[in-house]
Amino acid sequence: MGRTRIFDERDAARAALDVFWDRGFEATAVPDLEGATGLSRSSIYHSFGSKRGLFDAAVDTYLSEVVRPRLAPLQADTVASDALVEYMRGLRHVMADGTRHLATHGCLLLNTATSPVGIDDTLREIVRNYRRELTHAITRGVEAAHPEFRAERTARLGTTCSAHVIAAMTLARVDTEGAIALLDNAIQLIVDPNEISETGRTTA
Amino acid sequence: MGRTRIFDERDAARAALDVFWDRGFEATAVPDLEGATGLSRSSIYHSFGSKRGLFDAAVDTYLSEVVRPRLAPLQADTVASDALVEYMRGLRHVMADGTRHLATHGCLLLNTATSPVGIDDTLREIVRNYRRELTHAITRGVEAAHPEFRAERTARLGTTCSAHVIAAMTLARVDTEGAIALLDNAIQLIVDPNEISETGRTTA
DNA sequence: TATATATTGGAACGATCAGTCCACAAACCC
DNA sequence: GGGTTTGTGGACTGATCGTTCCAATATATA
Incomplete structure (x- = not known):
């Protein structure tokens, strides 16, 4: 009953990760995140609550897709x-x-x-x-x-x-x-x- | 012929160093530097030209008063x-x-x-x-x-x-x-x- | 078609930023 | 005293920041 989700939050987080990784949290502006994720400002705040919320999602992505896999063989x-x-x-x-x-x-x-x-x-x-x-x-x-x-x-x-x-x-x-x-x-x-x-x- | 200097730029740089060291360059606001140095905004810009100018002076202080002395015995x-x-x-x-x-x-x-x-x-x-x-x-x-x-x-x-x-x-x-x-x-x-x-x- | 949800665009908010400018006060020289 | 330089206070600019809000649009189910 209602429009189905179009974008995947994980994809958005991945895209945001690139920007945060590149510029850091402070220096990353919300418009940058709009561009990178392809999402509107409204959608970002709807899905992640805040710039920090999106950053946390990006960190999760980083941990699970960059850090863990590389360290796994030693664990x-x-x-x-x-x-x-x-x-x-x-x-x-x-x-x-x-x-x-x-x-x-x-x-x-x-x-x-x-x-x-x-x-x-x-x-x-x-x-x-x-x-x-x-x-x-x-x-x-x-x-x-x-x-x-x-x-x-x-x-x-x-x-x-x-x-x-x-x-x-x-x-x-x-x-x-x-x-x-x-x-x-x-x-x-x-x-x-x-x-x-x-x-x-x-x-x- | 004119008023003699009151403050010492080296002291100001030292005071600024504490703030920059504590908060980093980006997160340090000019008002913070006013408070730390005891100088007015006008004086800061007159003496150091810019926030960055004061930062550079602070880095010089850091190098000559923190880094070099500690490393000297090995050199x-x-x-x-x-x-x-x-x-x-x-x-x-x-x-x-x-x-x-x-x-x-x-x-x-x-x-x-x-x-x-x-x-x-x-x-x-x-x-x-x-x-x-x-x-x-x-x-x-x-x-x-x-x-x-x-x-x-x-x-x-x-x-x-x-x-x-x-x-x-x-x-x-x-x-x-x-x-x-x-x-x-x-x-x-x-x-x-x-x-x-x-x-x-x-x-x- | 009606309804509910997803998503957008853009305007607006209050705050803060670095930097500029200028009139004025303070301290020195002659 | 007058002239000169050092320093101050505060108003101001133009920009950018994160965030909120709302009307409009799109896409789904019923």
């Missing part, structure tokens, strides 16, 4: 022993390729939450969890890649690796060269955690 | 062998203390340049140099702390360490706990780069 029940290296090499490839949003704009969550106007605490909380999950997932990857390591060393390498990822994501938008260097270094650290002994080459 | 002609550890421990202390701007707001340059509205390319360039200098200085510190390492390993540790610092600075404002964990990890990596062998304890 599987059984982690393949080279999953971590693949993950890091994947990131490095995306970064060096430079065509993807992740390379040109970094991580939406880090960008937004660490920007001086962090919007609010729920977003900060998301970033905290994000960091913990990232570190934990990577540590599991290290564990799979180096089962011979003691727990302590595994944990340390895991933290180190996640630090590199965070730093690389932070620098992506400003200093691509630096971001790639960081990822390279991280990969090296995983592949050969101690390939260089004090005296000379390799023990592996 | 001296002869680096003390434990200068790097002191530098990292200093950062960790500031972060854990939580009373300083650096702990509660992170790095002004990273915050600003990596925020979606990075203001402009000159600021991005500053961050790029910042990262290079940081990495280089830290690498020199590693060199002093571990003269027995081969150049390759020194370089790798240097990059690793600077990645931790960047990541910690990024997270400071959002995830202090995470930032401290990263710094701890970095310190550990420097103090005992291979204290844990695959089989058991220590070689040192």
Whole structure:
């Protein structure tokens, strides 16, 4: 009894994500969102309530379509022993390729939450969890890649690796060269955690 | 022949720095700057030309009074062998203390340049140099702390360490706990780069 | 056709923004 | 005192912001 829905809110959120990712929350104006989603201002406010509501929807999209899939292999029940290296090499490839949003704009969550106007605490909380999950997932990857390591060393390498990822994501938008260097270094650290002994080459 | 200057532009820039550091460039309104500097709007525009002009002056203050002094010990002609550890421990202390701007707001340059509205390319360039200098200085510190390492390993540790610092600075404002964990990890990596062998304890 | 819902377009709101301008007060020199 | 420069206060501009509102239109069911 009434007109059926024409547009899909998920599509709208996806479109909005591009703009928010590009310009950030504050710098994105509602007219920008109208253009990107193809929706009228009225429809946006009807469906999402506010600019912030649409942003939240975009963040959900980002989490479920960008973050989770990439991290999934490290969170599987059984982690393949080279999953971590693949993950890091994947990131490095995306970064060096430079065509993807992740390379040109970094991580939406880090960008937004660490920007001086962090919007609010729920977003900060998301970033905290994000960091913990990232570190934990990577540590599991290290564990799979180096089962011979003691727990302590595994944990340390895991933290180190996640630090590199965070730093690389932070620098992506400003200093691509630096971001790639960081990822390279991280990969090296995983592949050969101690390939260089004090005296000379390799023990592996 | 005429009224002598009353206020010091450096003081004004210092006062403005606090506000910019706290709120970021975009979110800082000119009235905020009037209040912080104690100057009238007219004086601000007379002395600094624009909001951006005052921001640049604040960045200069930040570089010369916050960044350089802290990094100086690693850039001296002869680096003390434990200068790097002191530098990292200093950062960790500031972060854990939580009373300083650096702990509660992170790095002004990273915050600003990596925020979606990075203001402009000159600021991005500053961050790029910042990262290079940081990495280089830290690498020199590693060199002093571990003269027995081969150049390759020194370089790798240097990059690793600077990645931790960047990541910690990024997270400071959002995830202090995470930032401290990263710094701890970095310190550990420097103090005992291979204290844990695959089989058991220590070689040192 | 009648009715209900979806969607649009555009006008309008109050607020805030950076920046300009100018008359005026304050402090120095001669 | 007069002349000159430094600083202030406040009104103002033109633009943009997020948000609200409503009449009009489109598409479905009954």
